[in-house]
Amino acid sequence: MRLRINWSYILALTVSIAAALVIGAAILLISGYDPLKAYAAMLSGAFSNARHIGDVLEYAMVLCLCGVACDIGSRVGIFNVGGEGQLLLGAIVAAQIGVALNGLSAWIVIPVAGLGAALVGGLYALLPGWLKVKHRVNEVITTIMLNNIAEFVCEYLAKGPWKNPDNNIVAGTGNLPQTYWFTRLATGSNLTTVFFVATGMTILTWYVMQKTATGYEMRLTGDNPRFARFAGLKTDRIVLIAMLVSGMMCGLVGMFRVYGAEHIYKASISNDYYFEGLMVAMIAKYQVLPTAVISVLFAILKIGAQGMETAAGVPNQIYLIIQTVVIFSMAAESGIVSDIKRRMADKSARLAARQRAKEGAANE
Amino acid sequence: MQETVIRLEHITREFPGVLANDDVSLEVRRGEVFALVGENGAGKSTLMNIIYGIYPPTDGSVYIRGKKVETFSPRNAIELGIGMVHQHFMLVPSFTVAQNIVMSREPRRAKVFFDNRRAEEITRQLVKEYGLSVDPSARVQDISVGVQQRVEILKALYRGADILILDEPTAVLTPQETAELFRVIRHIIREKNMTVILITHKLGEVMAISDRVGIMRQGRLVGLSDTRDITEREIASMMVGRPVLFDKLERSGEPGETMISVEGLSVRDNRGLVAVDGVSLEARAGEVLGIAAIEGNGQSELLEAITGMRPAISGRVRIRGRDSTGLEPGQIRALGLAHVPEDRLATGVDPLADVSDNLLAGRQRDREFNAAGGLRLRRSSIERYASEVYRKFDIRGAGLHGAVGSMSGGNMQKVVVAREFSHETPVLVISNPSRGIDIGAIEFIHTAIIEKRNEGCAVLLSSADLDEIFRLSDRIVTMYEGRITGEFKPDEITKEEIGYYMTGSRRKEELAPNETAD
Numbered sequence: 001m002r003l004r005i006n007w008s009y010i011l012a013l014t015v016s017i018a019a020a021l022v023i024g025a026a027i028l029l030i031s032g033y034d035p036l037k038a039y040a041a042m043l044s045g046a047f048s049n050a051r052h053i054g055d056v057l058e059y060a061m062v063l064c065l066c067g068v069a070c071d072i073g074s075r076v077g078i079f080n081v082g083g084e085g086q087l088l089l090g091a092i093v094a095a096q097i098g099v100a101l102n103g104l105s106a107w108i109v110i111p112v113a114g115l116g117a118a119l120v121g122g123l124y125a126l127l128p129g130w131l132k133v134k135h136r137v138n139e140v141i142t143t144i145m146l147n148n149i150a151e152f153v154c155e156y157l158a159k160g161p162w163k164n165p166d167n168n169i170v171a172g173t174g175n176l177p178q179t180y181w182f183t184r185l186a187t188g189s190n191l192t193t194v195f196f197v198a199t200g201m202t203i204l205t206w207y208v209m210q211k212t213a214t215g216y217e218m219r220l221t222g223d224n225p226r227f228a229r230f231a232g233l234k235t236d237r238i239v240l241i242a243m244l245v246s247g248m249m250c251g252l253v254g255m256f257r258v259y260g261a262e263h264i265y266k267a268s269i270s271n272d273y274y275f276e277g278l279m280v281a282m283i284a285k286y287q288v289l290p291t292a293v294i295s296v297l298f299a300i301l302k303i304g305a306q307g308m309e310t311a312a313g314v315p316n317q318i319y320l321i322i323q324t325v326v327i328f329s330m331a332a333e334s335g336i337v338s339d340i341k342r343r344m345a346d347k348s349a350r351l352a353a354r355q356r357a358k359e360g361a362a363n364e
Numbered sequence: 365m366q367e368t369v370i371r372l373e374h375i376t377r378e379f380p381g382v383l384a385n386d387d388v389s390l391e392v393r394r395g396e397v398f399a400l401v402g403e404n405g406a407g408k409s410t411l412m413n414i415i416y417g418i419y420p421p422t423d424g425s426v427y428i429r430g431k432k433v434e435t436f437s438p439r440n441a442i443e444l445g446i447g448m449v450h451q452h453f454m455l456v457p458s459f460t461v462a463q464n465i466v467m468s469r470e471p472r473r474a475k476v477f478f479d480n481r482r483a484e485e486i487t488r489q490l491v492k493e494y495g496l497s498v499d500p501s502a503r504v505q506d507i508s509v510g511v512q513q514r515v516e517i518l519k520a521l522y523r524g525a526d527i528l529i530l531d532e533p534t535a536v537l538t539p540q541e542t543a544e545l546f547r548v549i550r551h552i553i554r555e556k557n558m559t560v561i562l563i564t565h566k567l568g569e570v571m572a573i574s575d576r577v578g579i580m581r582q583g584r585l586v587g588l589s590d591t592r593d594i595t596e597r598e599i600a601s602m603m604v605g606r607p608v609l610f611d612k613l614e615r616s617g618e619p620g621e622t623m624i625s626v627e628g629l630s631v632r633d634n635r636g637l638v639a640v641d642g643v644s645l646e647a648r649a650g651e652v653l654g655i656a657a658i659e660g661n662g663q664s665e666l667l668e669a670i671t672g673m674r675p676a677i678s679g680r681v682r683i684r685g686r687d688s689t690g691l692e693p694g695q696i697r698a699l700g701l702a703h704v705p706e707d708r709l710a711t712g713v714d715p716l717a718d719v720s721d722n723l724l725a726g727r728q729r730d731r732e733f734n735a736a737g738g739l740r741l742r743r744s745s746i747e748r749y750a751s752e753v754y755r756k757f758d759i760r761g762a763g764l765h766g767a768v769g770s771m772s773g774g775n776m777q778k779v780v781v782a783r784e785f786s787h788e789t790p791v792l793v794i795s796n797p798s799r800g801i802d803i804g805a806i807e808f809i810h811t812a813i814i815e816k817r818n819e820g821c822a823v824l825l826s827s828a829d830l831d832e833i834f835r836l837s838d839r840i841v842t843m844y845e846g847r848i849t850g851e852f853k854p855d856e857i858t859k860e861e862i863g864y865y866m867t868g869s870r871r872k873e874e875l876a877p878n879e880t881a882d
Contacts, residue, residue: 211740213728220725223714230673230703230711231725232694 045307054189066277082143085150090251121251447520715769
């Protein structure tokens with residue numbers, strides 16, 4: 001509850017990232033690229049101008065909200081792997097609302113679209129939550145399956161009833177009227193004013209989880225549901241609400257993508273963004289603030305890698321290599337750290353015992 | 365004097381942050397019962413685990429029959445003739461007695477096929493040799509705990525053990541089964557000249573069966589004596605490190621109105637079998653009603669059904685006159701009930717949260733702890749409340765912000781009791797309050813329970829420890845296979861006699877559920 005800085009965690013994360021960069025460099029070297037040049041291109045790809053910085057922040061926002069959605073589930077002991085489906089459904093519903101309500105004021109359409117996206121995402125998450133609570137159905141399996149279903153439903157809608165009549169190349173909804181677009185913060189980038197809303201959502205989630213009785217109850221439920229119920233909490237309801245909110249957040253990410261970046265629903269509205277967010281959440285050990293920080297780090301790597309591809313001709317898959325090495329190292333971290341600690345403790349104990357024995361002998 | 369079979373020299377074992385054994389030197393001789401006593405966490409089990417080879421000592425040496433042990437592994441210990449019966453039995457429930465006994469050294473036909481007939485023959489032979497009676501072809505899941513223990517002992521004997529380590533062997537036994545176990549121990553020592561090391565914290569048993577006793581406290585061996593030269597009281601003071609006075613608990617007040625009333629309650633256990641079968645009972649304000657039963661006779665399910673942790677199949681529960689059947693635990697708590705659960709780690713705490721957050725559980729919505737109309741937890745008030753409770757209940761160890769999961773059993777139990785006893789609740793349901801905790805903490809918790817009783821609370825107490833039941837209860841009911849078999853005042857029956865009611869071999873007919881229904 002209190003803000004504590006976990007230095008060993010920060011150290012482990014730094015070492016992981018450094019190791020990942022070294023391994024990435026080795027691969028670059030073997031493939032015949034100059035790693036220093038490639039990394040320099042990566043940095044300039046992420047920071048060289050306002051457009052790049054904007055893209056980094058936009059991508060960080062998407063990762064962060066997805067990660068936070070995952071954090072909310074994890075806090076009550078449920079692993080929402082279905083965010084991708086919730087996101088897609090939110091995106092398509094929000095896009096279609098914009099198309100269908102064309103002509104009405106943005107002050108009406110945007111809130112309605114946000115509400116619609118949140119509702120459909122939330123309800124889509126509520127289903128596996130309900131199955132888990134009432135029938136003990138494993139949520140990991142149901143949410144993964146529901147991802148596929150959502151994908152197919154969206155494909156059907158985008159090719160069928162909600163198809164864009166003016167576009168026969170890409171399957172998607174109609175174009176979003178320009179009056180509803182979020183205002184760009186940097187020319188040419190996808191960063192829009194919704195960034196502030198996302199920041200607010202992240203801070204609000206952090207506040208609720210850390211500072212309120214609700215967050216406390218969520219934590220008890222996640223740590224030991226039997227104890228939570230024993231202490232008088234309505235654990236089923238807490239899990240359902242957390243799942244609803246997690247899904248709502250994913251639905252809103254879909255809406256943000258449509259109204260901020262793409263201005264149309266198409267299948268590429270999310271390129272497994274939720275799964276990347278989930279990775280971030282895992283690395284952040286499901287804590288909100290670290291999720292936000294690591295989102296920014298990963299966004300720098302990802303957007304930078306795209307710049308590196310254009311500037312230095314290095315395939316941006318190098319980003320995936322770095323990302324997976326970081327995840328791998330962090331997953332191994334807790335085990336390795338405790339192992340090292342145990343060995344050090346054993347050794348010092350042996351020394352202390354010898355010392356005591358020596359002193360004992362000297363005294364006699 | 366007989367030869368020394370085990371010699372420990374300066375054994376030290378350290379775990380991260382804990383000195384479990386600190387320079388322990390000790391000898392055990394052939395043909396004796398050596399009792400090792402101490403509070404929980406005193407290092408008895410660590411010491412035995414070193415002898416049994418589960419882990420090596422950090423420093424010091426172990427000699428078995430004069431030979432220094434170089435490799436520490438259970439396999440090696442078994443070869444050296446050491447057998448250990450753990451507190452939790454290591455048996456395969458779906459196998460027969462004979463199959464369990466010969467496991468790891470099974471007789472075979474043509475070197476491949478398991479020879480069941482031969483296994484049963486071996487078992488019968490062991491039974492004859494050592495005087496422990498078991499049915500070789502019975503399945504372990506169908507036999508009682510006492511018999512399972514005999515199977516464990518036979519298993520060790522079959523593997524050639526002549527040094528037997530018994531870890532808290534009587535914790536799960538009835539008085540009759542305990543007497544039988546002691547008969548067996550005396551038999552194998554007299555007839556086979558074996559050695560038995562008995563880990564226990566029941567001092568009565570130490571006096572009854574052991575030849576010598578070693579007393580451990582905080583990892584050290586603080587006393588070593590021939591049993592006949594020492595008194596129970598002396599042993600207890602050495603264990604705790606100060607004189608312990610099991611004083612009579614001061615009782616005051618008269619029983620008042622009925623606070624808990626249970627009528628014809630039936631409940632299923634986790635396997636779906638009927639564990640509580642039409643139980644009726646009442647507990648009144650200002651009295652402790654004790655439930656005496658051997659583990660697994662429905663008392664756990666009964667208490668869980670009363671507190672809402674488990675649904676009932678039929679019957680009614682009333683708490684302070686209000687029908688509470690089928691309510692959630694939170695709703696039942698709101699009627700004025702507090703609950704100290706049987707399994708503190710699984711049910712009683714959030715092991716990952718700190719002490720302060722564990723003490724808060726259930727009161728997180730109280731006005732006292734919330735600011736801004738419930739929008740913010742008031743950390744300073746929580747801190748103040750928690751540190752007050754922490755002091756009052758004499759919790760030690762991790763401090764207010766240490767994780768509860770890393771505390772010792774006794775302190776963890778104090779956290780549970782501190783939380784449950786700090787609510788304003790006239791009804792207390794308590795299950796095994798002193799299981800696995802040390803004498804000092806037991807004394808504290810017993811006093812707290814009687815204080816609550818004297819204040820006018822109704823206390824429903826279930827315990828596997830008969831001494832505890834007799835010490836605390838104003839009335840005792842016995843339970844066997846899900847039914848009430850008798851009701852007594854503690855002064856009108858002995859512990860031996862009540863054992864017959866706990867095993868169903870006697871019952872008070874007038875109390876059978878069918879007759880009491882109307």
